[in-house]
Amino acid sequence: MSISAYVFDAYGTLFDVHAAARRHAERAGPDYQLLSEIWRAKQLEYSWVRSLMGAYTDFWTLTEQALDYAFQRVPSVDPALRADLLDAYRTLDCYPEVPAVLRHLKARGARVAILSNGTPEMLKTAVDKAALDTMIDDIISVDAVRIFKTAPAVYDIVTTGYRLYPQSVSFQSSNRWDVAGAAKFGFRTVWINRHGMPDEYRDLGPDLILPSLEGL
Incomplete structure (x- = not known):
């Protein structure tokens, strides 16, 4: 066919998906790649878990929540970058x-x-x-x-x-x-x-x- x-x-x-962290790599420091990898992994995990539960939350909210989790896992990256990283994610x-x-x-x-x-x-x-x-x-x-x-x-x-x-x-x-x-x-x-x-x-x-x- x-x-x-x-x-x-x-x-x-x-x-x-890693362009956002790369864009702010200098300010984020040497662990910016680790932060980005965790951010992406949790974003996807949240989508799968919420689908299984039947508890839909839109993907932007999950993106924010996943970044907050990544900051906790990678404390070397300043959480003050949150707004800039999210803005960068909108324009990957x-x-x-x-x-x-x-x-x-x-x-x-x-x-x-x-x-x-x-x-x-x-x-x-x-x-x-x-x-x-x-x-x-x-x-x-x-x-x-x-x-x-x-x-x-x-x-x-x-x-x-x-x-x-x-x-x-x-x-x-x-x-x-x-x-x-x-x-x-x-x-x-x-x-x-x-x-x-x-x-x-x-x-x-x-x-x-x-x-x-x-x-x-």
């Missing part, structure tokens, strides 16, 4: 190849969308800052169903909204757990393995593995 829509995860796939850098790849897909006549845990406001701000707004048809947030990935209801937003079979959607994510969820739902999946990580969820493998979005 031909591909009718290319749907992208946002954080880690289009946008570099996109990966270098992203604009050209999205522009190429649009030129081919493909429908291009984001499907993300992020709130609509978070996603619009990031897209506008990176000047990707003319290359993306739709920004789809889990706020619509009030549960996070990898719940099937999230991926179903795309097939229901676009009136497509899952097999006609190509879903791209750098998050292996997200790829597993999308594969289980029936999407054609592309794992953007930017850091050469080992495979997981071998029973829910991707259709394609790429080191970046180039090659789509």
